[in-house]
Amino acid sequence: GTGLVTATPEANDVEYLSPVTIGGQTLNLDFDSGSSDLWVFNTQLSRAATQGHTIYDPTKSKTFALMQGASFQISYGDGSGAAGNVGTDTVDIGGATVTQQAVELATAVSRSFVEDTNNNGLLGLAFSQLNTIQPAPQKTFFDNVKSSLAEPLFTADLRAQAAGAYEFGRVDTSKFTGEMTWVPVNTTDGFWQFTSEKFSIDGGAPQTSTAGAQAIADTGTTLLLADPAVAQAYYAQVDGAVDDEQQGGFTFPCNAQLPDLQLDVGGTMATVKGTDINFAQVDDQTCFGGLQASPAGLQIYGDIFFKSNFVAFNGGNNTLGFAQH
Numbered sequence: 001g002t003g004l005v006t007a008t009p010e011a012n013d014v015e016y017l018s019p020v021t022i023g024g025q026t027l028n029l030d031f032d033s034g035s036s037d038l039w040v041f042n043t044q045l046s047r048a049a050t051q052g053h054t055i056y057d058p059t060k061s062k063t064f065a066l067m068q069g070a071s072f073q074i075s076y077g078d079g080s081g082a083a084g085n086v087g088t089d090t091v092d093i094g095g096a097t098v099t100q101q102a103v104e105l106a107t108a109v110s111r112s113f114v115e116d117t118n119n120n121g122l123l124g125l126a127f128s129q130l131n132t133i134q135p136a137p138q139k140t141f142f143d144n145v146k147s148s149l150a151e152p153l154f155t156a157d158l159r160a161q162a163a164g165a166y167e168f169g170r171v172d173t174s175k176f177t178g179e180m181t182w183v184p185v186n187t188t189d190g191f192w193q194f195t196s197e198k199f200s201i202d203g204g205a206p207q208t209s210t211a212g213a214q215a216i217a218d219t220g221t222t223l224l225l226a227d228p229a230v231a232q233a234y235y236a237q238v239d240g241a242v243d244d245e246q247q248g249g250f251t252f253p254c255n256a257q258l259p260d261l262q263l264d265v266g267g268t269m270a271t272v273k274g275t276d277i278n279f280a281q282v283d284d285q286t287c288f289g290g291l292q293a294s295p296a297g298l299q300i301y302g303d304i305f306f307k308s309n310f311v312a313f314n315g316g317n318n319t320l321g322f323a324q325h
């Protein structure tokens with residue numbers, strides 16, 4: 001079978017939310033190809049924590065079962081996190097269905113999740129080895145649904161300030177232009193990881209990123225966190241750009257002409273549109289860049305990258321497909 005849901009951007013495209021039906025109850029979740037837990041806001045959380053959120057009530061589901069003795073605790077790149085207990089229930093994403101999917105019920109969430117009232121939990125789409133359930137890690141929705149899909153893959157079609165889609169089981173070739181390039185994935189660390197060691201600015205001479213070399217496709221990260229050499233070289237081409245410690249990264253005058261950025265994905269160059277690199281206004285003249293230096297050795301290609309590139313995640317042969325859109 002297949003499954004299709006919309007991916008609706010929050011303000012400034014900081015995240016994209018998609019409807020998931022759990023035991024007959026539908027919540028908007030943040031699909032995250034950089035983690036592997038499916039957890040939800042639910043009736044166990046305090047009224048204060050759930051104010052404004054849509055919550056899952058396991059007592060109202062005919063198909064819920066508690067996973068005795070199981071718990072989870074997860075933290076994300078920005079220091080946010082959640083923890084709680086675990087059950088199983090029927091999970092449906094746009095028609096693709098898994099019975100007895102591990103559903104993690106938060107009993108504690110960090111402040112930033114409480115305040116993000118449209119986000120009612122995360123659905124992890126990285127590899128199951130990263131699942132945090134104890135004593136025994138459980139499979140992701142994709143791992144469970146894969147064998148029943150027409151093709152063992154899902155695609156991310158994220159758009160700048162417009163509704164996009166996640167699709168399970170097929171590659172909708174009407175969603176992109178030109179050819180799709182497939183590259184091998186290194187699953188050792190549980191991410192959709194690939195080699196990315198070259199870059200160019202506005203189609204100029206290719207340069208080699210020094211610390212870079214490896215990148216992950218991460219729909220749950222807002223920005224494009226690249227090798228510092230990439231960010232330095234890019235913003236050197238933008239008049240008035242500065243690395244502003246107070247703002248936490250590179251900023252530039254909002255009327256700046258932003259060049260396109262080409263990034264190597266497994267040997268082929270993928271383009272990130274300059275317009276997509278203007279992320280958000282931080283004061284009347286100044287804008288914050290969607291391209292920033294990665295704090296780690298690993299490059300994290302987040303939503304800024306996906307706005308220019310349609311990506312297919314193939315769990316059958318562990319490859320990633322990239323196409324411009």
Ligand SMILES: O[C@H]1CN[C@@H](c2nc(-c3ccc(C(F)(F)F)cc3)no2)C1
Binds near residue numbers: 015219
């Ligand atoms: O951990 C890595 C795996 N993917 C990245 C990720 N980060 C979040 C996240 C979502 C929402 C929030 C909050 F609502 F603001 F709290 C915080 C973090 N989701 O995926 C980073």
